[in-house]
Amino acid sequence: MDKYSELVAFLHSARSRSFSAAARNLDLTPSAVSKLVARLETRLGVRLFVRQGRTVALTEEGQSYLPSAEMVVEAMANADAHGEALGEALHGKVRVHTMLTFARHQIVPWLPAFLKSYPGLSVEFHIAPQYEDAFDKGVDVAIHSGALPSSSRVARKIAASRWIVCASPEYLARHGRPQTPADLQQHTCVGFSFVSEWNVWPFRAEDGTTYGVRPASVVDTTQGEIARDLALDGFGIVRLAEFHIGQDLRAGRLMPVLEAYQDPAKEPLYLVYPGRKHLSPRVKVFCDYLTERLAAQSWAQ
Incomplete structure (x- = not known):
């Protein structure tokens, strides 16, 4: 029995409040997601969701179970990240959600040198003027300025700009x-x-x-x-x-x-991650490279 798939289906359904939306994010059918959640409910002996037409809502038991499920899935992701680091070279795509202005003026100038240093990596930009939570769509890290909405995501200040x-x-x-x-x-x-x-x-x-x-x-x-x-x-x-x-x-x-x-206040810039612990090595090396470049900018101090 694939308990991990059950947990993933549960988490995506809880975040999107829809089996159909969870199915799209997981590249499954809505019925497959529904069956995985039903299997989990049977195994636990509790109802985790209230079905409300096309939407679902967590029951009190589902809300209580959510933090534990997040910890398990995050632990699995961390295990995968450590496994990825075992190879001699970094491979894969880093998906970055950020503003066009920041991408063009603060990432693109050093991006060729970065990719030359890490030839096994590639970068995919997801451009939007404001922050939005797109981690369930495959985004690895977001870089945005100003006030961020309250969420379970992790935000780390990396600079500040007038x-x-x-x-x-x-x-x-x-x-x-x-x-x-x-x-x-x-x-x-x-x-x-x-x-x-x-x-x-x-x-x-x-x-x-x-x-x-x-x-x-x-x-x-x-x-x-x-x-x-x-x-x-x-x-x-x-x-x-x-x-x-x-x-x-x-x-x-x-x-x-x-x-x-002139208002003397500076607006903070944040790196936003989906989880609290280890980043994938391919994402970490990108974030470290960015942080080093920003540390050398006079405006960022």
Whole structure:
């Protein structure tokens, strides 16, 4: 009897609250998942789920059993990870969920050297502007900034970045510099088209308190890279992370504005893992390589 398959089917069903969704993640049929869960319930002598049409919900017994099942499956994953490390070379694909801006400006520059050092590895990017839990879809690690939703995942801070209000010299020559945050309402600004704290620009008052301004944006986008391109073309004022536009600021392609009101707080960047213990060696070496590169960046301190 394959007790491990029963546990995996149980965990995926508990997380997705659906046998059908669990089946898609496991590449099984819904009936196969249902049978595995039913077999587990028979073996334990308790009902773990309440079936509610197309969805399922954990019973009190199922909620009590969930932590133990997670520990067993995690232990099996750790055993597999240690086994993977027994080979002389690292092999496999590292699936990374992150923002386009971070991938392009903080991973791609060193990625060729990394893959040359570890020729048995490959990297697959899953790009999204905000964090989402995609570990059940095969993602190995997520790299995102800002507030993360509460979950059982493990998040480790690896850096912190300021967000800078800026524009191109061409834009400022044509339209002048805003002197106070309130002046932004008379300027062309670019924002994000999804619900996010990034659409409220924080500024520091003379008494040291922080307050937010929501500029009336002319263009909204899901990707910070589009906002950067518009700013570089002289279109308007943006507020973007220093890890994204640091080189543009140093080269003078973008210039900070409202510096007297700059919010001193930095936004943290996190590595998010699915479990609490050992990472697969292929994932660990990628994360270690990334952490070393970030440690050398002045903006990340």
